[in-house]
Each structure stands twice: as structure tokens, then as C-alpha cells.
Amino acid sequence: MIDRRIAGWLIAAILAAVAAAAYVAAPPGRAMERGSLKIGGIDISVDIARNAVERERGLSGRPSLEDGQGMLFVFPKPGRYAFWMKDMRFPIDIVWLRRGVIAAIAHDVPPPSRGRQPETRMPEVEVDAVLEVPAGYAAAHGFGPGMPVEMPL
Numbered sequence: 661m662i663d664r665r666i667a668g669w670l671i672a673a674i675l676a677a678v679a680a681a682a683y684v685a686a687p688p689g690r691a692m693e694r695g696s697l698k699i700g701g702i703d704i705s706v707d708i709a710r711n712a713v714e715r716e717r718g719l720s721g722r723p724s725l726e727d728g729q730g731m732l733f734v735f736p737k738p739g740r741y742a743f744w745m746k747d748m749r750f751p752i753d754i755v756w757l758r759r760g761v762i763a764a765i766a767h768d769v770p771p772p773s774r775g776r777q778p779e780t781r782m783p784e785v786e787v788d789a790v791l792e793v794p795a796g797y798a799a800a801h802g803f804g805p806g807m808p809v810e811m812p813l
Contacts, residue, residue: 691707692707692708692709693707693708693710694706694707694708695708695732695811697732697791697809697810697811698809698810698811699762699801699803699807699808699809699810700801700802700803700807702801703728704728704729704730704791704793705728705729705730706729706730706731706732706791707730707731707732708731708732708734709731709732709733709734710734724749724750724794725750725752725792725793725794726794727794727797729793729794730791730792730793730794730797731791731792732789732790732791732811733789733790733791733792734788734789735787735788735789735790737788738758738786738787738788739786739787739788740782740783740784740785740786740787741756741782741783741787741790742780742781742782743780743781743782743790743792744778744779744780744781745769745770745771745772745778745779746772746778748771748772748778749771750771750794750795751768751769751770751771751794751795752769752792752793752794752795753765753766753767753768753769753792753793753794753795753796753797753798753799753803754766754769754781754790754791754792755790755791755792755793755798755803756783756785756787756789756790757787757788757789757790757791757809757811758785758786758787758788758789759788760808760809760810760811761806761807761808761809762803762804762805762806762807762809763783763785763787763805764783764784764785764787764805765798765803765804765805766781767795767796767798767799768795768796769781769795770795789811791809
């Protein structure tokens with residue numbers, strides 16, 4: 661039988677190791693990788709979410725997203741990835757990408773109303789990346805399915 665003190669230290673050590681691993685994966689306040697992409701001659705500066713922790717965090721909690729800025733979510737394999745507006749404060753356009761081409765766009769997706777569950781949006785086709793930009797940006801710049809996207813994958 662293990663002494664209670666030893667068991668307590670073992671549990672504390674395990675919890676500390678798990679917390680350290682989570683911190684290394686995505687330390688609080690750590691900036692995501694930055695890059696840029698181009699659609700129809702328009703340059704967009706993006707934060708790049710490459711791992712599950714960064715993809716889950718996304719734009720949650722940010723006060724806004726400026727024109728010419730976005731977030732690029734990169735996935736390890738193609739799939740029908742659902743997006744929701746958890747803890748979002750502003751509307752966005754969701755641009756689904758497949759092999760460097762726009763596959764679909766959800767325009768003017770609103771943040772959830774206070775006290776309501778956010779809606780989930782999913783493309784009808786498999787994609788390998790998703791770009792989020794300010795609401796109205798895709799339409800204002802003429803983005804549409806089939807347009808090529810130059811991006812840092």
C-alpha cells in the first residue's frame with residue numbers, strides 16, 4: 661500500500677506535468693504564427709492556427725478583426741470541419757479552402773446572442789483550411805468559389 665503522502669506527491673507531480681504540457685502546446689498570451697495570403701490580388705495578414713489548441717481558441721475573446729486581417733486554420737487532412745462562434749464578439753465571413761482554392765463561403769456569420777448557444781457552420785465539401793475575415797470582407801473584395809488562394813502551407 662502506498663503511503664498517503666507519497667500518493668499526494670504523485671498526484672501533484674502528474675497534474676504539474678499535464679499543466680506543463682498544456683503550457684508548452686499553447687502558453688497563455690503566446691502569439692500564433694503569422695503569415696500572409698493572397699486572394700484575387702488582395703493581401704491578407706493572418707494568424708495561423710496549425711494545432712488543435714490554436715484551432716479551438718481561434719478568434720474567441722478578441723474584440724475585433726481589422727480589414728486586411730484574418731485567421732487561417734490549417735488542418736492535417738481534408739474533412740468537413742464545422743465552425744462555431746464560441747466567445748466571439750463580432751461577425752465574420754468564413755471562407756473554406758481546398759487545395760489552395762475557395763470551396764465555399766459563409767457570409768456575415770453573427771456572434772451568438774447573449775445566453776444562446778452559437779450556431780455551427782459546416783461546408784458541404786471537404787476542405788483542408790479555413791480563413792476567417794471580418795464580416796462583409798469576402799463580398800467587398802469579390803471572393804467566390806473557385807478563386808485561387810496563395811497561402812503559406
